Ligand SMILES: Nc1ncnc2c1ncn2[C@@H]1O[C@H](COP(=O)(O)OP(=O)(O)OP(=O)(O)O)[C@@H](O)[C@H]1O
């Protein structure tokens with residue numbers, strides 16, 4: 001599947017939900033896309049797929065949210081507010097790449113040079129008010 005259009009936030013969530021099957025821990029997902037592209041919607045779905053039943057909200061100010069209680073812990077990082085790899089390491093976030101669970105990162109460009117080589121990169125594009133194009137980046 002090279003490129004898919006999702007017509008609602010729920011459809012985007014369902015796609016993220018499908019990522020959960022087969023994860024064993026240690027995976028790192030990098031979500032590329034502008035503000036409002038739907039990155040956090042994918043995280044909501046992934047959390048649900050892992051069996052997490054609570055609310056999933058954007059870690060805009062705290063940078064990281066941890067979701068425990070599912071099949072694997074999920075760590076959701078939003079790096080919009082940090083500048084670079086030095087900030088990331090200074091704040092003490094290195095333990096998340098990789099983690100003992102699943103790590104999913106918004107604004108991964110901020111730390112491009114230190115992402116693990118097997119990071120799964122995804123690109124989200126806004127096609128219209130309600131449509132998002134999601135593709136796996138090579
Ligand atoms: N097809 C769609 N897929 C995902 N989100 C959609 C879609 N159509 C509309 N939306 C809306 O777009 C917004 C996406 O917001 P979301 O918080 O997921 O973006 P984000 O990429 O995480 O942005 P940020 O970088 O600001 O965190 C939501 O308000 C959602 O309801």
Ligand SMILES: [Mg+2]
Nearest residue numbers: 039040058106
């Ligand atoms: Mg977000």
